[in-house]
Amino acid sequence: MLPPLPGWIAAQPAETLEEAAFRSGAALAHLVLASTPEGVPQALWRDRLALAAAEVCAGLAGRREAASAMRDALHLAKAGDDPGPAGRVSRQWSRAVARPISVTHLANSLEGSGPERIALCLDAAGPTPVDRAAQVIEAVLTDSPRSETAALILADAVLAKSLGWTHVLPLISPALKARDLRLRGDELLLTCHRAVVSGVRQALPLAGSLARAAARLRAVVPKLRAKGAARAVEMFLSQDALAPVALAREMPDSLSDRAARRLCERLVELGALRELTGRDTFRLYGI
CATH class of the missing domain: 1.10.10 (Arc Repressor Mutant, subunit A)
Structure with a gap:
């Protein structure tokens, strides 16, 4: 059993940037300590969270696709076939989390995002990893308002890179809504800090559940x-x-x-x- 997120971190949404930053930092620190045991199947954990993020992104694009439909679109399409809009979103997320973060890998995973844009996003500067992720969302959507999937994948990529992780772990993306992506500046940053806490609350029990399931499978x-x-x-x-x-x-x-x-x-x-x-x-x- 992985230790749960302490209740005070997610008891209620933070009202100020300072409080939100403190809570999101505490949540991320707890996640790192709790989720690194060898029993957690890291690649599966990332892929399962990627499905949740893809479901959110499909909703942002106006497609209310359930996870089951997105699985079908991704896994039942034949090689070379167009998996459809939902399948393309799922494919982008699944590819993005599968290999270590790099400009080349993300350029091959994302539709419509060139290496130059991706490199600029991964080099985002800011006082905290969440600041950098919020900057990426704002920059990408300012230039291309309908590129929600790319913006969120790149945001979680820069968050992971800033934390010293080798792979994208969807944390911000599964917790954001369409109205959140219309925010800018400090309002968007506050929402991203809150999203990190929500993302950790989702990711941590999933890691424990998958660790137990992986042990049964190996046995x-x-x-x-x-x-x-x-x-x-x-x-x-x-x-x-x-x-x-x-x-x-x-x-x-x-x-x-x-x-x-x-x-x-x-x-x-x-x-x-x-x-x-x-x-x-x-x-x-x-x-």
Whole structure:
């Protein structure tokens, strides 16, 4: 069990910038200490938070897509197919959190954001990491008011970079609303500090839940006979959801489509995996 966020940090929204900055700093410090144990599957944690952030971004663009629909759009589209607006938002977030932060990686992940703009964002200056993230949101949306997804990915990227983290961890983005992105200056900064506290409140219990689920999944590996099962388990520990066909495509010498489906069903029987769609076909699995 990871220690919960102390109640005083999130008891009520901070009313002043000084109080908000103090609380967001305390929340981030607690998150770092609580979420670094080896049992937390970091890549999966980031990808699950990325789905939550993508759902928010889709809403900002006027698309009320549930997480289940966004999973479908991302994971069931064939290679080279257009996954649609919701799928593109999900894809940008999933790609952004998958690899270490760099100008090149983010340029390959984001639609419509050039390396020059990304480099300027990552070099944002300010007294605190949250100040820098708020500056990025304001700068990107001032130049391109409809680039909400890029603005929020870059904001969480500069927050992570400022904290010395190697990967984007969606913290600010899942807690912002459309009206928040119309704010500027100190009002936006205050909202970003509050968003960090809300983001940590969401991220911390998720990390604990995923750590426990990861332990259950690792524990059943000796019971699996399928060739490639250990590699499949590691894939489930790094991604929010997978279709059996994706496992087979990743390991063509170890798993056929049919064997991949049987492996997923076996993991569900063992209580180590969940079927996420509730469908009989086109199923997706995750922990």
